[in-house]
Amino acid sequence: QKEVEQNSGPLSVPEGAIASLNCTYSDRGSQSFFWYRQYSGKSPELIMSIYSNGDKEDGRFTAQLNKASQYVSLLIRDSQPSDSATYLCAVNSGSNYQLIWGAGTKLIIKP
Amino acid sequence: DAMVIQNPRYQVTQFGKPVTLSCSQTLNHNVMYWYQQKSSQAPKLLFHYYDKDFNNEADTPDNFQSRRPNTSFCFLDIRSPGLGDAAMYLCATSRDRGVRGYTFGSGTRLTVV
Numbered sequence: 001q002k003e004v005e006q007n008s009g010p011l012s013v014p015e016g017a018i019a020s021l022n023c024t025y026s027d028r029g030s031q032s033f034f035w036y037r038q039y040s041g042k043s044p045e046l047i048m049s050i051y052s053n054g055d056k057e058d059g060r061f062t063a064q065l066n067k068a069s070q071y072v073s074l075l076i077r078d079s080q081p082s083d084s085a086t087y088l089c090a091v092n093s094g095s096n097y098q099l100i101w102g103a104g105t106k107l108i109i110k111p
Numbered sequence: 112d113a114m115v116i117q118n119p120r121y122q123v124t125q126f127g128k129p130v131t132l133s134c135s136q137t138l139n140h141n142v143m144y145w146y147q148q149k150s151s152q153a154p155k156l157l158f159h160y161y162d163k164d165f166n167n168e169a170d171t172p173d174n175f176q177s178r179r180p181n182t183s184f185c186f187l188d189i190r191s192p193g194l195g196d197a198a199m200y201l202c203a204t205s206r207d208r209g210v211r212g213y214t215f216g217s218g219t220r221l222t223v224v
Contacts, residue, residue, distance in 0.1 A: 008151075032210050043201050043218040044154070049211065088153065092209055099213060101153035 002027040004091050006102035015111050019076040023089030023102055026070070030100075032092040033065055033072045038104065039085045048074060079109045114138070117202050117216035124192050124223055132187040132219045134202030142209060143185040145177060146201040148218075154201055160185060189221075197223045 003026045013019040021035075032051055036044035048063040050056045050072065056063045062075040072091075076083055089102040115136045124130040134143065142161050146154035158167045160179045174196070176188045189196055199220050203213040 032212070034212050041199075041220070043199075043215040045215070046212045090212075092212075098156060099209060103151075103153045 002091075002093065002100050004089055004100050004102040006087075006089050006105045008103060009106040010108050011105055012108045012110055013079050015079060015081060015109055017079055019079045019083065019107055019109070021074040021076075021087050021089075021105050021107065023072045023074075024070055025072070025089075025091045025100070027091065027093050027100070028067075028070065030067075030070075030091045030093050033063070034090040034092070034099070035061075035063060035072075035074045036088040036090060037085045038088055044088055076107075081109045081111055083107060084109045115202055115204055115214050115216035117200075117219050119219060120217060121220045122222070124189075124221065126193065126223055127191045130189050130192055130221070132189075132200050132202075132221070134185045134187075134216055135183050136202075136204045136214075136216075137183070138204055138206075138214060139182065140204035140206050140214070141182070142205045142207065143179060144203040144205070144213065145175075145185070145187050146203065148199045148201055157187070192221070192223045194223050197221055 005024045035048040037047045038044045050063040050065045060077045064073045086104040086106045088104045090099040118133050144159040145157045148154045157171045179185045199218045201218045202216040205213045
């Protein structure tokens, strides 16, 4: 069974610090990796996608992928209270239409 | 702006009374998905349409059905809602196999009383 694992948290980070969120996946054939942000009572919003090994930066967000270790992470620099949300990791194997979802990590940024 | 729109935003229905949730999109994506999400859980895929081809997940209850009359619209029908069906229902779209990710609507929060 294909799985995506995340620490459920909550992860508490002081405002202005770096928040580090981690995700592991079981399917070695996975090709596309996504981080979605979900505020309470809202729908998921795509914030980062990554397809090849290494780092991808977009503003305060950096996604890191290591296919050999089957590991993907999200770094949020200069964390703001508005970053407080649940972050969902999702993986697409490309062999079917499904995204395999982690259960999410709840991030709390303390002012 | 191109988007995915779900209506209604909140729906209250009586136990056992059929209810329909709707989703429309202006992205011209050929794949549409329905997810169920309960509190603190990952979204659970119910079914998806690739163009007109319907794909049901093996563990989706028969109580849930879907219709896609055209590219832009997709409906979720719950024939006899139970208390356990109370959840957020999310519609999402993607182009082809979703290699570039999914776009979600704002969701419909279903309450069963």
